[in-house]
Amino acid sequence: MTLTVAQGSATGQGTPVAARANQVWKVYGSGEAQVVALREVSVELQRGAFTAIMGPSGSGKSTLMHCLAGLDSVTRGDVHIGQTKVTGMKDKALTKLRRDQVGFIFQQFNLLPTLTAEENITLPLSIAGRKPDKAWFDTVIDTVGLRDRLKHRPTQLSGGQQQRVACARALVARPEVIFADEPTGNLDSKSGAEVLSFLRNSVREFGQTIVMVTHDPVAASYADRVIFLADGSIVSELYEPTADTVLDTMKRLDTGA
Amino acid sequence: MLRATLKSVLSRKLRLVLSGLAVVLGVMFVSGAFVLTDTLGRSFDGLFATAFQNTDVTVSVKSTGPAQGFDDDQKLTATVKPETLEKVRGIDGVAKATGIVSADGARVIGSNGKVITSFGPPRLGENWTGENDLVKLREGRAPQSGTEVVMNAGLAKSAGVKVGDQVGVLTTQPKKTFTLVGITEYSGGRDSLGGSMVVSFHESVAAELMLGTPNVYSSVDVKAAAGKTPEQVRDSVRAALGDSFEVKTGAELQKAQTAGAKEALGFFNKILLGFAGVALFVGTFLILNTFSIIVAQRTRELALMRAIGASRKQMIGSVLVEAVLIGLFASAVGLGLGIGVGSLLAWVFGNVGSASLELAGIGVPPAAIISAFSVGMIITLVAALLPAMRASRIPPVAALQEAATPDRPLTKVTVVGSLVTAGGATLLLLGLNDKLGDSSLYGFFGGVLLAFIGIALLTPMLARPIVGVIGRLMAWSVPGKLGRLNSARNPRRTAITAAALMVGIALITGVNTVFTSAEASIQKIADKEVNADLIISGDPSDERPATFDPAVIDKTKAISGVTGFSADYFDVAHALGEDRSVTIMTDVPAYAKMFKLTAKEGEIRALGPDEVLYDEERAKEKGLHVGATIEVQLARGQPRQMKLVGIYAKSSTTGGLILPTTLIGELQVAQPSWGYVDVADGVSVDGVRKQVDALLADSPEVTVANRNDFVQQQTSAFDTVLLMVQILLALAVLIAVLGIINTLALSVLERTRELGLLRAIGLGRFQSMRMITVEAIVISVFGALLGVVVGSGLGAAIVRALKDDGFSTFAMPWTAMGTYLALGAGIGVIAAILPALRAARVNVLQAISYE
Incomplete structure (x- = not known):
């Protein structure tokens, strides 16, 4: 088992980097009540790869993702998405970043109940004032298998279907990175497997970069690479994981070995 | 249970303030009206008490002729002859008898060439009978010939004249010019008695000028001899003069005058209370809506209460306790503000122009306190009752479910709404057409009220299609479209919010329609029936016809x-x-x-x-x-x-x-x-x-105008009345605006997560604000549209009913209606400001991780 935690400002060699965190600290509160969520974390996420972030509750995995996505500010260090430095951005630039370079998939699906599936999918483009690329839209729709559900409203769809709509929404704008926060957390195992296969396929077929936070070893096994966090630091890493190797690593980390 | 409710109320201060504000404004209006009329009433008491302090008994002639002028109270003028005065002087117990000339209608021409007008207080012309305890000369001297006059300081100020000036006065005779030789004041240094304007002529001309006959009096003032009470003197004078004379004590006269003033005040009070009623009616919608939204948002919390054993009664109680708290608090604040507003208005009344009414101390009559609290409490409780019952029907299992509130079908509310509207319309028409006898007026107002409630019940059904259309007009952008969809999301909520605005706008439009029709009718008569090229006329709003x-x-x-x-x-x-x-x-x-x-x-x-x-x-x-x-x-x-x-x-x-x-x-x-x-x-x-x-x-009271200018002169009074009505109804509109703010603020709170998501997928801050603004505009334009339509319907009904009273033409105030719609849109923009800022400030991370 190799443990290669990227250090310093090392840039990815050969593979371009989609997102990168450089010696990031995230500290909440001050004095006695101070909580360190991230402790000098540096990580590079390769373009066209499916990366999973794992770790127990409170390990800082969600915080890391929020910081990488520009949803949360970092206390020290900096974050880049593509060539863009996210740290220190004002709201206007952040909004533009979210429109152009970032996509989100949430555990709670977070679809707008007033819009149809199709409208939900094209919403980020509409907000940015862009027209969807028809061919790409069709490809995405067929990939997620929602063609006959486009005119339905979220309340008329099952959980799995809703999450597939959310995936399509993230994909359709072709962002630099898609951040998925426990995307299968609210789904049964069958629907979860569908969504995960779909995410992996979009990495394989379309070269989409995806970062997923999860605590489910099976979900993590769909990824190309798994990063393990504990107490705000990256403690381990795994390439080409299987459910078993992930579970093993977690057990090892749990026992503090 | 009570503790849980109290904590819940206190934890949502904003909601308390917003829903309470509607009650505060309504109660303020009610108690302000009472304080104002009470203070003015007691001031008039004081005024008339001093006005008659010198009069023990007064003698006038009982009239058999027609009423004097257009005032029912004053019967004409059989005048008192000098012989009668002499006779009174000879009666035992009479220390002194003075012949008094006093009649309304002495119109002074000011230094600007215009007649000094009065809004209520009389313009008296009298004979100068010398100084006494009440009247003193402040400057100059008494009139010594028929070409000299004195006037009270208030009138001299309004007219802009001083001692030595030549002053024109219109009496029963055309303009005559006099030299102003003196200016009087009243005991206590007052400029006038409640705004009355008094010109005192020399004895030799007063009767001819004011009564039209020389050498007579309008009444005789009697001073009782020492040791005699006014009543004794009254009785002996009555016995001596016989039945054709009216003999009264000063106290009796004071009582009659005060009663007259009080009656006018009572009417004024009713008008104010009417407008307060409209404001409170609109406030009811606001409170109803607030409580409905609160109950919807607290579904989980309330279901949990049920799950751990709270009874239905306790659920109703919990919502009603909150209502009682808001009602009590708002009534108290409203009363306090009402006392302030009432005092302020009383001060304005007392000091505006030359009124100089000496104000009695500001008093808070029990009616103000009782009505403030009862009105505040009743309105709040009635408005909270429906949401409370809904809260009690939340099943305990809702605590465990996703808080999805399915759209309840609108069939029932639509059917009830249609029935109530029909009932209201029928009652309204019956009232208008005098089919209900004495209670026609009540029938009309009751009908209007019912019709408003009925239409409010119908609005949820109307909301979807109409809001869709209005929304499409402004939803060319994505945020606009989202705003439009949001406003159609909860038809009941949108409908009640819009209905509150509807009431105010409908009343304004209705009044405007009636006035516009009246103007059109006058114009039509002028066009069809008037061939006169020039018309000499005076101000039509003046109480006495100009001459x-x-x-x-x-x-x-x-x-x-x-x-x-x-x-x-x-x-x-x-x-x-x-x-x-x-x-x-x-x-x-x-x-x-x-x-x-x-x-x-x-x-x-x-x-x-x-x-x-x-x-x-x-x-x-x-x-x-x-x-x-x-x-x-x-x-x-x-x-x-x-x-x-x-x-x-x-x-x-x-x-x-x-x-x-x-x-x-x-x-x-x-x-x-x-x-x-x-x-x-x-x-x-x-x-x-x-x-x-x-x-x-x-003849400065009249002007000559061609036909078109004449029509404009005649209808200019409508504009003034319309302006007053609009100002008074503005409060109702203001409360409706609060309602829109409230609804939006609560909706923003409810959709925090959604706003976060939209921001996460790239919605800018400005776009979020725009989304909320469009939602607000859609609601307010919907309300204004309903108001304009309902109002013109109401106006049409009134115009039709008054067809035989000169309303020959029905005309719609198109420009005004357009203005009201534009105003509706403006209201939406203003109402959206705070909620939109709140929406723009939503923290993306907190919003999406918020459970």
């Missing part, structure tokens, strides 16, 4: 190019067993030509002595035909038998008895009020107008 110098009549006729002229004298006569208004036309044929007056029976011609004309409708009512004898008694005449020589067809411009010019001398005021000029074809009307205008230099 002008009769000398103008002949001078106008002499202007070259004038082919016809007739002037109208108006008065009230006792005829056919009643007091009726009568007209004397100086030239009946000329009038008939200019106003297309045609004979229905007999003929329309110049009248000889003891000949009269009557209108078709009233003649028919009395079963009179040409040749009939009618007994007529004018203000200064004896009853006389007159012959009906002609009955004229229904006319919009005149009505009632037309008397011969020989009777002008028997009128209360022998001066014409209106004049109509016919100008020959080809002669410049404006040239003639200028010449007539010059003739009217000494």
Whole structure:
């Protein structure tokens, strides 16, 4: 088992980097009540790869993702998405970043109940004032298998279907990175497997970069690479994981070995 | 349970403030009205008490003639003769008797050439009887000849004149100029008694000027001899003079005067309370909506309460306790503000212009406190009752489910709404058409109220389609579209919010429609029935008809190019067993030509002595035909038998008895009020107008105008009334705006997560604000649209019912309606500001991780 935690400002060699965190600290509160969520974390996420972030509750995995996505500010260090430095951005630039370079998939699906599936999918483009690329839209729709559900409203769809709509929404704008926060957390195992296969396929077929936070070893096994966090630091890493190797690593980390 | 409720209330201060504010404003209006009228009422008590402090007993003659002028209370003027004064002086117990001349109608011309007008208080002309405890000369001296006058300081200030100035005064005679030799004040250094304007003439001319007959008095003031009470003196004077005299003590007179003023105040109070009622009605919608939203948002919390054993009763109780708290708090604040507003208005009333009413201390009558709390509590409780019952029906299992509130079908509410609307409309129409006898007015108002409730119930059904259409008009952008969809999301909520705005706008539109129709009707009459090229008239809103110098009549006729002229004298006569208004036309044929007056029976011609004309409708009512004898008694005449020589067809411009010019001398005021000029074809009307205008230099109460200007003059009063109504209804609109703010604020709170998501996928701050703004505009324009439609319907119903009272034309106030709609959109923008800022400040991370 190799443990290669990227250090310093090392840039990815050969593979371009989609997102990168450089010696990031995230500290909440001050004095006695101070909580360190991230402790000098540096990580590079390769373009066209499916990366999973794992770790127990409170390990800082969600915080890391929020910081990488520009949803949360970092206390020290900096974050880049593509060539863009996210740290220190004002709201206007952040909004533009979210429109152009970032996509989100949430555990709670977070679809707008007033819009149809199709409208939900094209919403980020509409907000940015862009027209969807028809061919790409069709490809995405067929990939997620929602063609006959486009005119339905979220309340008329099952959980799995809703999450597939959310995936399509993230994909359709072709962002630099898609951040998925426990995307299968609210789904049964069958629907979860569908969504995960779909995410992996979009990495394989379309070269989409995806970062997923999860605590489910099976979900993590769909990824190309798994990063393990504990107490705000990256403690381990795994390439080409299987459910078993992930579970093993977690057990090892749990026992503090 | 109570503790849980209290904590819940306190944890949502904003919600408490917003829903409480509606009650505060309504209660403020109610208690303010009571404080104002109470303070003014007690001030009048004080005023009349001092006004009669010098009078022990007063003697006047019982009138048998028609009412004086247009005021029912004052019967004319059988005047007191000097012999009577002498007789009173000889009665045992009378220490001193003074003949008093005092009559309304002394109109002073100010330094700007305009007549000093009064809004209520009389313009008295009196004889100077010397200084006393009440009246003192502040400057100058008493009048010593018929060409000198004194006036009270308030009047002198309004007129802008000082001692030594020449002052023009209109009395029962045309303008006469006097030298102002003195200025008076009242005990305590007051400029006037409640705004009354008093000109005191020299004894030698006062009676002739003010009463129309020299050497008489309107009453006799009696001072009781030492050791005699006013009552004793009253009784002995009464015994000595006999039944044809009215003998009263000063106290009795004071009581009667105060009662009159109080009656006027009571009416004023009712109007204020009416507007307060509208504001509270609108407030009810706001509170109802707030509680509904709160209950919806607390579904989980309430279900949890149920799951751990709270009973339905306790659930209702918990919501109602919150309502009681808000009601109590808001009533108390509203009362406090109301006392402030009432005092402020009382101060304004007391000091505006030359009123200088000495205000009694500001008092808070029990009625203000009782009504403030009962109204505040009842409104809040009634509005909270429905949401409370809904809260009690939340099943415990809702605590465990995703808080999805399915759309309840609107069928029931629509059916009920239709029934209530129909009932309200029926009641309204019955009331309007006087089908309900004495309770017609109540029927009308009740009908309006019911119709509003019914339409409010129908609005959820209307909301979806109409909001869709309105929304599409402004939803060209994505945030706009999202805003539109949000506003259609909860039709009930949108509907109630919009309905609150509807009420205010509908009332304003209704009133405006009636006024616009009235204007259009007058315009139509002017176009169709008036051929007079120039019209001499005064301010139509003045209580007493304006008059002008009769000398103008002949001078106008002499202007070259004038082919016809007739002037109208108006008065009230006792005829056919009643007091009726009568007209004397100086030239009946000329009038008939200019106003297309045609004979229905007999003929329309110049009248000889003891000949009269009557209108078709009233003649028919009395079963009179040409040749009939009618007994007529004018203000200064004896009853006389007159012959009906002609009955004229229904006319919009005149009505009632037309008397011969020989009777002008028997009128209360022998001066014409209106004049109509016919100008020959080809002669410049404006040239003639200028010449007539010059003739009217000494008759500043009237002006001469061509037909179009005249119509405008006549209708200008509507604009003033409309403005007042709009100002008073603005409060109702303001409360509706609070409602929109409230609904949006609560919706933003409810959709925090959604807003976060939208921000996460790239919605900018400005776009979030725009989304909320569109939602607000859609709601407010929807409300304004409903209001405009309902209001014009209401106006149409009123105009139709008044068809026989001169409303010949129905006209819509299109411009105003457009303005109200635009105003609706503006209201939406304003209401959206705070909620939009809140939406823009949503923290993306917190919003999406918020459970």
